[in-house]
Amino acid sequence: MGELEIDKHVQYILDVEKKRDFESLLMEHIRMNGAYWGLTTLYLLGKLEKVDQDAVVEWMMKCQHDCGGFGGSIGHDPHVLYTLSAVQVLVLFNKLDMLDAEKVSNYIASLQNEDGSFAGDIWGEIDTRFSYCAICCLALLHRLDKINVEKAVNYIVSCKNLDGGFGCTPGGESHAGQIFCCVGALAITGSLHYVDKDRLGWWLCERQVKSGGLNGRPEKLPDVCYSWWVLSSLIIIDRVHWIDKDKLTKFILNCQDRENGGISDRPDDAVDVFHTYFGVAGLSLLEYPEVKPIDPAYALPVDVVNRIFFGK
Amino acid sequence: MKWNDSVFYIYEEVSSFEEFIVQSTQDTKMHGQPRKPLKPETAESIAKATELANIQSQLLFNHQNKIYDKQALNISSRLLEINPEIYTAWNYRKLAVQSLLQSLTDSDSIKPILDEELKVVESALRRNPKCYGAWHHRRWVLSKGFSSINNEFLLLDKLLKLDSRNFHGWNYRRFVAALKNVPAEEELRFTTEKINANFSNYSAWHNRCTLLSNLLQAKAQRFFPREKVLMEEYDLIHQAIFTDPDDQSGWFYYLWLLDETVIPEAPFLISSFPAPGSTLHLFTNSIMEGDLPLILYFNQPVGGVNSSTITVNSELSICDPIWKPISANKSGRAQAWVTYLKIPNMNSYVSKLYLVEVVIGHVAGIVSSNSFHYRYPSQFKFSLHSQDLSVDSDEKCDGAVVVWKDENFVIEGDVIKNINSSGVSFEAVEINKEHQTMVSNWSIGAIENEINLFRELVAEIDCKIGKLTLARLLMALDELMVLFNDRRRHSNEIMELYNELIKLDPVHSRYYMDERSLLIIDQVTSSRESMVQHCSFYKGSKPMSFSSSICLRLSKLSLTRIGFVERLLWIQMLDLSHNELRSIEGLEAMQLLARLNLSNNKIRSFTALEPLRLIKSLRVLDISYNEIGLHSIDTTRYLCSTPLSQSTEADRKLEEYVNDDIKASDSWEAIWIFGDLCLTQLDVEGNAIDGERFGKLVVKAIPTLKWLDGMCVR
Numbered sequence A: 001m002g003e004l005e006i007d008k009h010v011q012y013i014l015d016v017e018k019k020r021d022f023e024s025l026l027m028e029h030i031r032m033n034g035a036y037w038g039l040t041t042l043y044l045l046g047k048l049e050k051v052d053q054d055a056v057v058e059w060m061m062k063c064q065h066d067c068g069g070f071g072g073s074i075g076h077d078p079h080v081l082y083t084l085s086a087v088q089v090l091v092l093f094n095k096l097d098m099l100d101a102e103k104v105s106n107y108i109a110s111l112q113n114e115d116g117s118f119a120g121d122i123w124g125e126i127d128t129r130f131s132y133c134a135i136c137c138l139a140l141l142h143r144l145d146k147i148n149v150e151k152a153v154n155y156i157v158s159c160k161n162l163d164g165g166f167g168c169t170p171g172g173e174s175h176a177g178q179i180f181c182c183v184g185a186l187a188i189t190g191s192l193h194y195v196d197k198d199r200l201g202w203w204l205c206e207r208q209v210k211s212g213g214l215n216g217r218p219e220k221l222p223d224v225c226y227s228w229w230v231l232s233s234l235i236i237i238d239r240v241h242w243i244d245k246d247k248l249t250k251f252i253l254n255c256q257d258r259e260n261g262g263i264s265d266r267p268d269d270a271v272d273v274f275h276t277y278f279g280v281a282g283l284s285l286l287e288y289p290e291v292k293p294i295d296p297a298y299a300l301p302v303d304v305v306n307r308i309f310f311g312k
Numbered sequence B: 001m002k003w004n005d006s007v008f009y010i011y012e013e014v015s016s017f018e019e020f021i022v023q024s025t026q027d028t029k030m031h032g033q034p035r036k037p038l039k040p041e042t043a044e045s046i047a048k049a050t051e052l053a054n055i056q057s058q059l060l061f062n063h064q065n066k067i068y069d070k071q072a073l074n075i076s077s078r079l080l081e082i083n084p085e086i087y088t089a090w091n092y093r094k095l096a097v098q099s100l101l102q103s104l105t106d107s108d109s110i111k112p113i114l115d116e117e118l119k120v121v122e123s124a125l126r127r128n129p130k131c132y133g134a135w136h137h138r139r140w141v142l143s144k145g146f147s148s149i150n151n152e153f154l155l156l157d158k159l160l161k162l163d164s165r166n167f168h169g170w171n172y173r174r175f176v177a178a179l180k181n182v183p184a185e186e187e188l189r190f191t192t193e194k195i196n197a198n199f200s201n202y203s204a205w206h207n208r209c210t211l212l213s214n215l216l217q218a219k220a221q222r223f224f225p226r227e228k229v230l231m232e233e234y235d236l237i238h239q240a241i242f243t244d245p246d247d248q249s250g251w252f253y254y255l256w257l258l259d260e261t262v263i264p265e266a267p268f269l270i271s272s273f274p275a276p277g278s279t280l281h282l283f284t285n286s287i288m289e290g291d292l293p294l295i296l297y298f299n300q301p302v303g304g305v306n307s308s309t310i311t312v313n314s315e316l317s318i319c320d321p322i323w324k325p326i327s328a329n330k331s332g333r334a335q336a337w338v339t340y341l342k343i344p345n346m347n348s349y350v351s352k353l354y355l356v357e358v359v360i361g362h363v364a365g366i367v368s369s370n371s372f373h374y375r376y377p378s379q380f381k382f383s384l385h386s387q388d389l390s391v392d393s394d395e396k397c398d399g400a401v402v403v404w405k406d407e408n409f410v411i412e413g414d415v416i417k418n419i420n421s422s423g424v425s426f427e428a429v430e431i432n433k434e435h436q437t438m439v440s441n442w443s444i445g446a447i448e449n450e451i452n453l454f455r456e457l458v459a460e461i462d463c464k465i466g467k468l469t470l471a472r473l474l475m476a477l478d479e480l481m482v483l484f485n486d487r488r489r490h491s492n493e494i495m496e497l498y499n500e501l502i503k504l505d506p507v508h509s510r511y512y513m514d515e516r517s518l519l520i521i522d523q524v525t526s527s528r529e530s531m532v533q534h535c536s537f538y539k540g541s542k543p544m545s546f547s548s549s550i551c552l553r554l555s556k557l558s559l560t561r562i563g564f565v566e567r568l569l570w571i572q573m574l575d576l577s578h579n580e581l582r583s584i585e586g587l588e589a590m591q592l593l594a595r596l597n598l599s600n601n602k603i604r605s606f607t608a609l610e611p612l613r614l615i616k617s618l619r620v621l622d623i624s625y626n627e628i629g630l631h632s633i634d635t636t637r638y639l640c641s642t643p644l645s646q647s648t649e650a651d652r653k654l655e656e657y658v659n660d661d662i663k664a665s666d667s668w669e670a671i672w673i674f675g676d677l678c679l680t681q682l683d684v685e686g687n688a689i690d691g692e693r694f695g696k697l698v699v700k701a702i703p704t705l706k707w708l709d710g711m712c713v714r
């Protein structure tokens, strides 16, 4: 048991960036997400200064396309998933002025459909994940007026299920990740009155299994990444006390690779940046002492979010 | 019943993130991979990486240069075979198909091109059945209208046999069912098959719930009357829950069925202030400057409450009353609505009786959030009795510090008599007969039947869902019976169940405590007799604005949350101290509240006090000895309208305060909450806040404040 191996996790994240083996190549197309996961983790652990910010920004700007959207890596197509990560990283660095915010927000606005939903890119896949990405991104850029917020909210509400949760599209099954996206977007747009907090809260708190970990849907195995999706949703609707926080903290700490750093989905599995981020972010939501607080809706450190919205 | 098939189990291993946010190979790369010691790279692994790097860069090159020849296409399908998550390769193939189809018009030459795409998707799904990009590619191809939809159903049958919980499969099934216009009834039958094959299938229960709820709402043939349909569903769900009570698959479906059984669709009025048939004594002075709140409280949030849907008849002057929703959100809907009656200046009056009649819903327009209309036009009366009691003015009352000590509360005089003249009633609001018969017979019978079954289950097995369901059923029955003024309650049995649940399932103990807290408030407030036990007079206090000078003391009851506020609308002084409250959600409906004691609770932040912003009558507030400032994560940050949730009102308000001393990012919560209150007395000591800085801020924010932590500040 014991505590969080901060130094080892920091070193693990710094090393991952340099790796070029088969596994890293498979992830090449989501490097932009990787940057956001890794850098946010470093920020939460108070070690962002270990990164050459200018080099990261220089690489990121090479991923931007003429339309304003960002790809997952150089040469990969633009998509709202990577555009949000790019904006989040620039916010983290306090370098939003590097960005033509007007152009980026026009790109995002162009993805909204008549029914309020959002496509992920020009190919028209529709999913409430993309609603969250679009709304979060525009809010960070102070450009929500670019879209029809009311329709966007109505579309998300149309994906609400009778168990209180939310799915990808109307009729889609509730899933903790999807719930985070929908509840997060509703929080950012001041629309939480559409959420049945008690019904959803019970569904979410029942994601905690005997080991203390959280799963993402009923009758599934626990996984560290749900420490984020479930916890952030529970916090946004003020029902986080319905789970056992100490047991969850122990579960996350048990998933650390104490030798080489990094956090995995379950104890003794292989680690990766994604689960390292969600483990650390989960500990932050659990008020673990050595980790800076993170905002449950914008998925960025609280002081960074406060700077954006109260920083005048 | 669970894990009865090894393939299913394997999919469990890979079932989380790949179901989710970013399209990537996480199912194979990020989940369920055993941790191995770091090994040096071998020649073989280097070769593998080089090959992947090569085809990846070839694909990007072809994409950039719009090369769509056979060889280039093969490279992309080879790449997608190794890594189906590489989304740009799917985009590339779509562009290639578009370019190939450009010159073609006859379906004989178009179809083979599209069939090839379906093959590429299939091999990708074999590698990762949860690959977003592959599924979308398939939809894109199908939408062209050249492919056989029946084939898709066959493919889905295979896929859902391998993993009956693959939600991509279910989503895709809904997509092709819509393409083919498959009737909802047929899809419902498919869920029956899946459930009969294995009860432990949340995805099937979910789909069933959605389909059936639509069919019931549309009153579709063979789905009417709903009572018959619901009874059949109870039979089905019993088999699931009683076979394996620990399997969650049916839990949420059962809760939906319970809702369908007891919750009437149409909204109705459950309480008001002043209450129907009640008498309210008025005294010569009021905090409201002669305005008496008239509150209507519905069973669910409604919109459309206005002077055309509600008529108020009285000799009192009511100049076209404006009804306001008591809610901070911008939806225009609320459970509680308020308007103000103009009470004439009564200084010269001796004694006079006014009769007020409220007529509700004779004109259509009151509507619930799921678009059901208020269907029970009704009316009620109450009387206002003005009396000349030469009492001291409020000025004097407010001038003295309120001290919440036990010795200051006495039961002198006649509490019951005072309650009786407070505009309160303990009878249920009468709803018309049509409504009563609708909810009554079948619902009550069904619930009683369920109660018997679950009592048997609980007697047999010590299972949490059995106990929780039984507690919920008993609560639901009690609430139904209240509508008929039947006050027999199952409080003791329910309390016992929650106490057992807290021990049985400690991980979720706080959930059960919250439910228990509601039960405690229900017990205290359900009858005049129990309420009287908790009422006393604040010593030396003269009657406040309206007749009641009673303080409701709900301290030391282990309350963790508030409920049944509709029964407390008449209260002006409330003591909730020494509980474990972390939320006061719902309290905003108490529009007469002037003095509130929340000391010694577990309130974690100023934002948790948001409901108080809506109580304009509040003057005295004690929030000392809570946990404000103690926690790094604020769980009510988003339940409060602020710039974080795009409130421009809040933006403006904050700007007024920002100067060299006060940074908005540190103090916005306090400014936002207190800036709207007209307090004269505030106690905050015993919280983790910087007293001196907070003092400066709050004195500026509340111009009416006289006493802060017992010190005179003005």
Ligand SMILES: [Zn+2]
Binding pocket: A223, A224, A225, A226, A265, A275, B016, B017, B031
């Ligand atoms: Zn995971």
